[in-house]
Amino acid sequence: MQPVVSREVHLKSRPEYLPVLENFEIVETPIPALDEQQVLIRNLFFSVDPYMRGRMVERAGANSFQLGKPMEGACIGVVLKSRSTDIKVGDYVLGEKSWRDYYISAGTGLTKIEPNGNPVQAYLGVLGMPGFTAYLGLYKVGQLHEGETVFVSAAAGAVGNVVCQLAKLKGCKVIGSAGSDEKVRWLREHGGIEAFNYRKVESIRGALQQLCPAGIDLYFDNVGGPHLEAALECMKTHGRIVLCGMMSKMEQGNRPFALPNLNLAVRQRLTLTGFRASDHLDLYAKFSSDMSGWIEEGKIVWTETIVNGLENAPAAFLGLFKGENLGKMLVRL
């Protein structure tokens, strides 16, 4: 029987700085009947990601979410009804219509998923954009070489988690920073890398000097802020810094973090490169095939944090900014 209403999480107001629960509202909307070529999809999982905060504000080029409309992003669903010739009932599909129970699609923007023995939600994590971001940042943007020393911040996060594994695959020495003892333990025991809890060390710089006394070849920066400042002090000459996110700018209330030592980029002849995975979609097929192979060979370990229930999605999202996730943060419906 077709469901008649879908719950959706709408953007109710725009955040001043860090998002708060009051920015969201759960709304029930009727589900219309299907037109020709349309399919009805029930979401199984959707992704909450730090970048979504940037879309919650109004700014030129931000592709802003609209007030009174649902939050959007990657989701995995199953087809409940179909009037499409291409998509069948029972197919798993990846879409960009997250933060709701059900949606109707004419098929554009949907990608069929063949789980191949992997949990479907892996296509929102290690086999999806976070995995692709790690792959691009290390191999294309960062030009990683065999045997280098790699430092990763937010190493237990959705992207960092995969970065550590991919660097290990290249025979690199990997040092990860994370914000809890539990994450550090996971990184050491399951991730097989050296790790430290940045909230407990005397200084990040000191920890880096101890763990990589010969310096860092590549820093995969997921946070900016004090991590970037410390890494700059520890880079080898001609080192590379891949700038993937600057979330820690948001940790300090309204006063943005300011970087006092970028002069070291001149002294040490460093390259810092900001990138966004969506600029490189031509490499996605290669990534998918490489990553599936590595997973099949048991070379990649990953983890995820699952929050149950659409009504808990805003809290899960806010949790990202408090470091509540180990691996990819997902909402299961």
Added chain:
Amino acid sequence: MQPVVSREVHLKSRPEYLPVLENFEIVETPIPALDEQQVLIRNLFFSVDPYMRGRMVERAGANSFQLGKPMEGACIGVVLKSRSTDIKVGDYVLGEKSWRDYYISAGTGLTKIEPNGNPVQAYLGVLGMPGFTAYLGLYKVGQLHEGETVFVSAAAGAVGNVVCQLAKLKGCKVIGSAGSDEKVRWLREHGGIEAFNYRKVESIRGALQQLCPAGIDLYFDNVGGPHLEAALECMKTHGRIVLCGMMSKMEQGNRPFALPNLNLAVRQRLTLTGFRASDHLDLYAKFSSDMSGWIEEGKIVWTETIVNGLENAPAAFLGLFKGENLGKMLVRL
């Protein structure tokens, strides 16, 4: 008749932050007789450069000047006496033994100069390391393309001056920032570029938005600080920033400038690259030949600021940090 004493400028004490006159001392030293294969050189010009400040302090990897020894750097001299089989009396030579009247050399580290109609001191500027730095930074590090929009800070300085000309050669739109109306006038009238006096505009960012409303493809950063902050706000997506110097860090007393907006490097997918000309000496011959050709064809305009007398070298050097030079700052003996 052979001179018997040479005046030298010694490093007397190390600067706390900005160098001061008291850090220097003029010392007379006897000139010994020549051994076999040695030559005696009378310096005609030497270079004072901002990078020398970094060598005045003691720090690992800084190639520090020694207390009680002469300041060193690029100089152009003429051979007065020779017991060498390769170098003749009257030859012009480029060396690294600046801040003194005379020096003796066994020939290693000397490069013979053929002026080819250019003033010999051009080999300390447009045809020397500053010119090479501009050439490398734009063409190799910055990967400049025909017709791009280029912003240059310290555009009337030794390096910036040449950067503007080389970018114009590639058919680029060039915007230069300088610290006096005289420099801005020179850049407009002789340099043929758009320029503004950063001390007189309401904001650097505003000036940039007005002069390059479509954004900057390449920022050649000679100063760091507020210029870098403003340029970050005006870069096109995928823009490049070439980091050549961060002198403005030193303008603000002991409190280093801190950059509040490097997050834009992620949002706009920018690349920032620090470089040093001495890492790329394999390209020097190509540079020499290219630059000589362009000068011969009248395609390059340059200027210089000459201070007379060894005794005035410390003041000339300090003047660099106050922006007293238009083009290369040189000391003539």
